[in-house]
Amino acid sequence: MNVKALSKDQYQESSTNYRVAWLAIALCSCFLFYKYVLQVSPSVMTGELMKAFNVNGAGLGNLAATFFYSYLVIQITSGPSLDRFGARFIGAIALFVSAAGAWIFAHATQLVWAETGRAMMGAGVAFATVTYLKVASTWFSAKRFAFLSGLVPTAVMVGAVFGQVPLAHVVSDEGWRRSLELVAVLGVILSVAFLLFVRDKKGSSNDVPMSEKVHWKDSLQVLKKPANWMLTLYSGLAFAPLAVFAGLWGNPFLTTTYHITTSQAASLTSLVFIGLGVGGPVFGLLSDYTGKRTSWMFIGGIITLVSVMAILYSHQLNHIELSVLMFLFGFGTGAFMIGFAMAKDLNSLLLAGTIVAMVNTGDAILGAITEPLVGYALDLGWHGKKVAGTPVFSTHDYVHSFSLLPIYLVLSLIFLALAAKMMKKGQYTI
Incomplete structure (x- = not known):
């Protein structure tokens, strides 16, 4: 009788944990969704922002990149903070801060306040990816981690697509300020939901004592492994082309080169994020099934490189080809995204948040550098033409500025090869 009662209790506990785990991961996915709504929002209001704050290409690039500057600073401490204090309160506070930033940006009349709001957005959502992967690593089996990390781009895709086409229509109908007010309200709602429904796990499904205290000095251990640095550089260089093209400068490039409207360009750019949302879980499943992670990462990198070069240098593409x-x-x-699974397996589960934050820092660094760099390159080729007070760049200007993106992708493959070599020496399955 006692055995049956114990079995029943265990079943109920397991069932409860299952529901709590998936509810937590669902809300973390909403956090990721919100992050990319905020990140890509300037891409559908470039003209409005340049006019509102009287800035050129470099100025807009710097304004947009303020998101990454604060993101980078906070990202450094986000992993250790989550490892030490848990995801529930950290996530709720982070969402509220980012929502407050969106509200401040929406009401800014001076550039300094717009930059402040944009910085707050970046600071808040710096916890999004790390929170998701921390919850995934502690609530779910290690065998599911590559697939769950592969689902991150799916949440990214939904958020980025929403931040493109629907937001572009709202901006067109209601104006950019009203649009960001609505985005801010959404952030507050998510913050409350996070506080009410997310729970921090006391133990680990991977038989690791998650209740064990994590000290700051423990987090420094991840800095001592060269492979972690190679994966960080790989991640930043592999993702920066998408963040820069689809997150800010792609829409004006498409409208200029193919003579289409901003809404039409946003629809095309959304396909980049839809591809990201499909590719993430597909490559994650292939990685789990074959056990060859770096092979699939190389294949993905080659597909991206060929596609980017065709988009940039073939200007006679029809709509279907494009x-x-x-x-x-x-x-x-x-x-x-497979790189996060590799990094997690290379380090202690107790430091899952820290290593994810370190690898994710590569994305923030390269995004912070590249968005304004592309803006400066555009300004160098600009001939002073303006329409309704907004600088107008030529296709040649965009192509010249975007030439940095293929270089990034080649470098990412080099750093991936170096990481794989180091891991192989460490008897890690690649």
Whole structure:
């Protein structure tokens, strides 16, 4: 009788944990969704922002990149903070801060306040990816981690697509300020939901004592492994082309080169994020099934490189060809998420948040550098033409500025090869 009672209790506990785990991961996915709504929102209001704050290409690039500057600073401590204090309160506070930033940005009349709001957005959502992967690593079996990490781009895709086409229509109908007010309200709602429904696990499904205290000095251990640094550089270089093209400068490039509307360009750019959302779980499943992670990461990188070069240098593409290439751009990029699974397996589960934050820092650094760098390159080729007070750049200007993106992708493959070599020496399955 006692055995049956114990079995029943265990079943109920397991069932409860199952529901709590999936509810937590669902809300973490919403956090990721919100992150990319905020990140890509300037891409559908470039003209409005340049006019509102009287800035040129470099100025807009710097304004947009303020998101990454604060993101980078906070990202450094986000992993250790989550490892030490848990995801529930940290996530709720982070969402509220990012929502407050969106509200401040929406009401800014001076550039300094717009930059402050944008910085707050970046600081808050710096916890999004790390929170998701921390919850995935503690609530779910290690065998599911590559697939769950592969689902990150799916949440990214939904958020980024929402931040493109629907937001572009709202901006067109209601104006950019009203649009960001609505986005801020959404962030507050998610913050409350996070506080009410997310729970921090007391133990681990991987037989690791998650209740054990994690000290700051323990987090420093991840810095001592060269392979972690190689994966960080790989991640940043592999993802930066998508963040820069689809997150800010892609829409004006498409409207200029193919003479289409901003809404039409946003629809095409959304295909990059749809490809990312499909590619992430597909490459994650292939990685789990074959056990060859770096092979699939190389394949994804080659697909992205070929697609980007075709988009940049073939300007006679029809709509179908361009749509396919945009999808493949995102699809290939989805393979970069496997790097998080590799990094997690290379380090203690207790430090899952720390290593995820370290690898994710590569994305923030390269995003913070590249968005304004592309803006400066655009300004160098600008001939002073303006329409309704907004600087107008030529296709040649965009192509010249975007030439950095293929270089990034080649470098990412080099750093991936170096990481694989180091891991092989360490008897790690690659």
